[in-house]
Amino acid sequence: MVFKVLVVDDSTFYRRRVREILDADRELEVVGEARNGQDAVDMVQSLAPDVVTMDVEMPVMDGITAVKAIMQQRPVPILMFSSLTHHGAQATLDALEAGALDFLPKKFEDIAQNRKEAAQMLCTKVRLIARRGIGIRRPSLRDAKPLPPSAPKQKFFRSSGLLSGRNDAASQPTVSSVTRSGKLYKCLTIGASTGGPVALQKVLTPLPADFPLPILLVQHMPGTFTHAFAERLNGNCKLAVKEAEDGDILRAGHAYLAPGGKQxxxxxQGSIKRLRITDETGQDKVSYKPSVDVTLRSVASVYGGDVLSVILTGMGADGREGCRSLKEKGATIWAQDQASCVVYGMPQAVASANISVKSISIDDISNCILTEAG
Structure with missing residues (x-):
C-alpha cells in the first residue's frame, strides 16, 4: 500500500528536500505541497492525504492553527517539524494537544548523525502514523463539520506487527477497571515514546496532589523539550511535576520527568531514595536517552517488587527488559491497550512477552492506578 503525503512548509527548499526523501520510499508518495497553514487546510480537503508533515512557523496561518482546523474538518495523522528551542518545544506541545500525533526536529542533523539515517527515521515516522490512521483522535460531534458526499472514507489502521515488527498481542484482552489487589506499593513508573506527551497528560491530570507514591516518568524526547514538557504537566496537574535533577530526593505526590539526552x-542512600542524572548507561546497550529500561532496572534494584509500572504508547521495545527485571522482583506491570495507542510497539513488547498482567485503555489507566495504588 502506498500512503499519500502532503508536505507543508513555507520554505520551497525544505519542501523539496522533504519531498525527495519521502518519494524515495516505495510506501510513500507526496501528492501535494502547501506553503502555509491555510493552503494545508484546503489541500487536505481536496487531496485527501493519508498523512501530513507540518511546519510550526508559517505566514497566513501557523501550523498549530492549521492542525486544529484539520482535526475539526477532516482529521488526518500529522507529523510536526519543530526547532529544538524552548519556544519550539512549547509550540510543538501545543500542536500535539491540538491533534498532531508526533514530531521531529526540523534540522535533520538533530535527528541523526548522517543524512541517510535521518531520512530513514523521517520515512519510518511518516509510515507509522499513516498506518495508525485518524482513529486516535476524532473531533466531537458538536465541533465536527460534515464531509462532502464525494469524500473518500477515512482510514483507521489498527497498529500491530506493522508498527512494532512483532505479531499481534491480542491474547491479552483490554480491561476497563481493576479490583484492588491489596499490594502495597512504594513507587509508580510510567514509560512512553511516540504519542506519549498527550497520553502522559491524560494519565497524570486526574491524580490528586496527595497521591501516596513518587512517580518516575520516562518519555523519549529531546533535551530542550523535557523542561518545557515538565512545566506544562506541572501547570495542568494537581501533582508537583518537574524535570528530574541530579540529587532529587523522591517524595510522594511528586512526578519526576527524565531529562532528554540523559539517563x-x-x-x-540509607532510608532515602535519590535520583542520579547521568550520561552513562552502565552495562546496558541502549539507543535511547532517556531509556525506560535503564530507569526501570535501577528501580528494580532499589524498590524490588514494590512497584507499579505502566508502559504507554511508543515505537520499539524500550521498557521490556526493565519491566522484566521488575516482574522478577514481584512488581506489577500494566500496558496501554492496542486500540488507544498511537504506536503499539512498547506496550506490545511487554504484553507479547507475558510481562504485563493487564492491557488498559488510556482513558481508564488513571482510574485503575487510583484503585490499585491510590
Missing part, C-alpha cells in the same frame, strides 16, 4: 537512575 535517570534511582539510588538508595
Amino acid at each position: 535517570m537512575v534511582v539510588e538508595q
Whole structure:
C-alpha cells in the first residue's frame, strides 16, 4: 500500500528536500505541497492525504492553527517539524494537544548523525502514523463539520506487527477497571515514546496532589523539550511535576520527568531514595536517552517488587527488559491497550512477552492506578 503525503512548509527548499526523501520510499508518495497553514487546510480537503508533515512557523496561518482546523474538518495523522528551542518545544506541545500525533526536529542533523539515517527515521515516522490512521483522535460531534458526499472514507489502521515488527498481542484482552489487589506499593513508573506527551497528560491530570507514591516518568524526547514538557504537566496537574535533577530526593505526590539526552537512575542512600542524572548507561546497550529500561532496572534494584509500572504508547521495545527485571522482583506491570495507542510497539513488547498482567485503555489507566495504588 502506498500512503499519500502532503508536505507543508513555507520554505520551497525544505519542501523539496522533504519531498525527495519521502518519494524515495516505495510506501510513500507526496501528492501535494502547501506553503502555509491555510493552503494545508484546503489541500487536505481536496487531496485527501493519508498523512501530513507540518511546519510550526508559517505566514497566513501557523501550523498549530492549521492542525486544529484539520482535526475539526477532516482529521488526518500529522507529523510536526519543530526547532529544538524552548519556544519550539512549547509550540510543538501545543500542536500535539491540538491533534498532531508526533514530531521531529526540523534540522535533520538533530535527528541523526548522517543524512541517510535521518531520512530513514523521517520515512519510518511518516509510515507509522499513516498506518495508525485518524482513529486516535476524532473531533466531537458538536465541533465536527460534515464531509462532502464525494469524500473518500477515512482510514483507521489498527497498529500491530506493522508498527512494532512483532505479531499481534491480542491474547491479552483490554480491561476497563481493576479490583484492588491489596499490594502495597512504594513507587509508580510510567514509560512512553511516540504519542506519549498527550497520553502522559491524560494519565497524570486526574491524580490528586496527595497521591501516596513518587512517580518516575520516562518519555523519549529531546533535551530542550523535557523542561518545557515538565512545566506544562506541572501547570495542568494537581501533582508537583518537574524535570528530574541530579540529587532529587523522591517524595510522594511528586512526578519526576527524565531529562532528554540523559539517563535517570534511582539510588538508595540509607532510608532515602535519590535520583542520579547521568550520561552513562552502565552495562546496558541502549539507543535511547532517556531509556525506560535503564530507569526501570535501577528501580528494580532499589524498590524490588514494590512497584507499579505502566508502559504507554511508543515505537520499539524500550521498557521490556526493565519491566522484566521488575516482574522478577514481584512488581506489577500494566500496558496501554492496542486500540488507544498511537504506536503499539512498547506496550506490545511487554504484553507479547507475558510481562504485563493487564492491557488498559488510556482513558481508564488513571482510574485503575487510583484503585490499585491510590
